[in-house]
Amino acid sequence: MQNGPEHFAKLADYILAYRASLDQRPHRPEAGYHEMLERLRESVPEQGVETGAMLEQLIGQCDDGLMSICGPRFFGWVMGASDMRGVMADMLVSGWGQNAGFHASTPAMAALEEVVEQWLLDLLDLPRDASIGFVTGATVANATCLAAARTSVLRDVGYDPDADGLFGAPEVTVLLGQDAHSSVFSALQLIGFGYNRVVRVMTDDQGRMLPEDLAGKLAASPGPKIVIAQAGQINTGAFDPFEAIVPLAKAHNAWVHVDGAFGLWARATPGLRHRTTAIEQCDSWATDGHKWLQVPYDCGFAIVRDREVHERSMTNWASYLPTIEPGDRVPSALVPELSRRARGTPVWAIIKCLGRDGIIDLIDNHCAYARRFADRVANVPGIRVLNDVVLNQIIVAFGTGDLQQRNAATKAMIAALQQDGTCFVGGASWRDQWVMRVSVSSGETRERDIDLTADTVVAIWREMAEQKGTRD
Numbered sequence: 265m266q267n268g269p270e271h272f273a274k275l276a277d278y279i280l281a282y283r284a285s286l287d288q289r290p291h292r293p294e295a296g297y298h299e300m301l302e303r304l305r306e307s308v309p310e311q312g313v314e315t316g317a318m319l320e321q322l323i324g325q326c327d328d329g330l331m332s333i334c335g336p337r338f339f340g341w342v343m344g345a346s347d348m349r350g351v352m353a354d355m356l357v358s359g360w361g362q363n364a365g366f367h368a369s370t371p372a373m374a375a376l377e378e379v380v381e382q383w384l385l386d387l388l389d390l391p392r393d394a395s396i397g398f399v400t401g402a403t404v405a406n407a408t409c410l411a412a413a414r415t416s417v418l419r420d421v422g423y424d425p426d427a428d429g430l431f432g433a434p435e436v437t438v439l440l441g442q443d444a445h446s447s448v449f450s451a452l453q454l455i456g457f458g459y460n461r462v463v464r465v466m467t468d469d470q471g472r473m474l475p476e477d478l479a480g481k482l483a484a485s486p487g488p489k490i491v492i493a494q495a496g497q498i499n500t501g502a503f504d505p506f507e508a509i510v511p512l513a514k515a516h517n518a519w520v521h522v523d524g525a526f527g528l529w530a531r532a533t534p535g536l537r538h539r540t541t542a543i544e545q546c547d548s549w550a551t552d553g554h555k556w557l558q559v560p561y562d563c564g565f566a567i568v569r570d571r572e573v574h575e576r577s578m579t580n581w582a583s584y585l586p587t588i589e590p591g592d593r594v595p596s597a598l599v600p601e602l603s604r605r606a607r608g609t610p611v612w613a614i615i616k617c618l619g620r621d622g623i624i625d626l627i628d629n630h631c632a633y634a635r636r637f638a639d640r641v642a643n644v645p646g647i648r649v650l651n652d653v654v655l656n657q658i659i660v661a662f663g664t665g666d667l668q669q670r671n672a673a674t675k676a677m678i679a680a681l682q683q684d685g686t687c688f689v690g691g692a693s694w695r696d697q698w699v700m701r702v703s704v705s706s707g708e709t710r711e712r713d714i715d716l717t718a719d720t721v722v723a724i725w726r727e728m729a730e731q732k733g734t735r736d
């Protein structure tokens with residue numbers, strides 16, 4: 265039997281065993297991309313194989329090329345650990361085979377998504393009548409929100425970009441901080457604004473927009489304006505000073521969008537909410553489910569204050585699609601796609617299981633772990649923590665010589681740590697120097713994992729510094 269229960273049972277056993285093995289496995293793939301490509305490449309199968317053989321091949325060939333993103337010491341990028349409760353809900357979504365594009369195709373999933381929309385607005389303490397599009401991630405959430413922004417600011421000056429496109433449209437000025445995330449530029453590219461046609465606002469040493477520079481640049485920008493602010497800089501975790509910049513932008517009638525892929529979740533916890541004061545006065549917010557909330561990939565939220573403008577910018581209508589009752593929320597009217605999976609369902613499962621308290625613990629713990637890690641490495645000669653650890657991000661530089669020597673030492677450390685496999689960390693360029701990035705965002709991480717990681721970093725650094733004589 266092709267879809268026999270034994271295959272499901274085996275698959276569930278494998279997934280559970282895989283997850284259980286992650287603590288012991290090296291936190292890096294054993295086989296690299298080119299090796300995997302070599303192994304997996306084959307021509308189109310002329311005859312199909314039996315289900316069991318397909319699963320065996322898939323698992324057998326891919327297992328050692330997997331990254332331990334769901335492991336307890338994965339700090340490489342801001343990624344969640346795909347909580348198993350979300351995985352179960354996702355299996356149901358696929359098992360049910362629902363298309364969450366509109367009500368008629370799946371009343372249950374459409375209704376559940378509407379419930380989750382309200383839960384998210386409540387947890388993030390954003391305007392309760394805002395609308396949320398369930399998209400693939402923060403990049404598409406940024407693009408969706410910025411499309412709504414484009415509709416709004418151009419309609420304000422009597423131009424309809426959704427009907428008439430951008431050819432001959434009035435010029436829109438887009439202002440953003442110098443340390444905005446790359447996905448914002450990709451979103452601007454996608455919606456026809458271009459990634460170079462922006463006004464860059466100066467930032468401080470943590471990557472926060474300087475309000476006085478924004479004020480000057482707003483004053484010098486005639487016509488429709490969009491300001492893109494940030495909650496959670498990808499390297500430092502810093503927040504733009506919303507209390508200062510939102511009133512400035514509003515005084516110039518600008519639409520204010522927030523890229524809060526992970527940082528917006530600071531709003532869900534009383535201990536961190538102060539970093540986001542005034543964020544609720546913005547016009548749109550992009551965040552992810554698959555990062556800090558631990559929803560399995562892919563899941564992001566495009567949140568727009570003005571539901572009407574959100575729907576207008578994502579219009580998709582045809583006579584064969586079911587008619588919409590006035591006032592009904594149409595899932596596809598808030599996202600770029602028509603057909604899609606029911607992304608709200610694993611979000612529902614995770615919020616249901618964690619509850620508000622569990623989400624607060626998750627975020628607060630990660631921030632405490634980030635501080636703990638920074639404290640444990642900061643006093644070691646030759647190791648410097650470069651950011652104020654205000655959230656879950658730590659950036660670290662190694663070595664004491666000139667910039668070239670320090671960059672070489674930092675790159676060597678990252679490579680050595682990745683080879684060691686106790687943890688996974690990545691690198692980036694920050695203020696012209698190479699840094700090691702540590703992002704604490706896995707629901708599997710515990711205090712002991714932080715201590716083990718810090719001990720490993722220090723031990724490898726001491727060994728390397730002794731060998732190479734790069735230490736003080």
Ligand SMILES: Cc1ncc(COP(=O)(O)O)c(C=O)c1O
Pocket residue numbers: 342400401402403404445447448496497498523524525526552564
């Ligand atoms: C600040 C910020 N914005 C946007 C994104 C893009 O998110 P996604 O990868 O979910 O599209 C990221 C990803 O790390 C991010 O950190």
